[in-house]
Amino acid sequence: MVFKRVESAEKRWQRLHGSDLMAEIITDVKFIDGIKQVEENSRNVA
Numbered sequence: 845m846v847f848k849r850v851e852s853a854e855k856r857w858q859r860l861h862g863s864d865l866m867a868e869i870i871t872d873v874k875f876i877d878g879i880k881q882v883e884e885n886s887r888n889v890a
Contacts, residue, residue: 865875874881 868880869875874883
């Protein structure tokens with residue numbers, strides 16, 4: 845019975861969107877409202 849319920853649930857599951865961004869999330873890249881934030885260096889290199 846559990847097997848049948850799992851099979852039924854699998855038909856409605858959706859794939860995760862943005863799974864290709866997981867590497868960036870793991871490396872601590874910041875996202876605000878789904879937009880990747882680029883960190884700018886505040887000091888000038890001469």
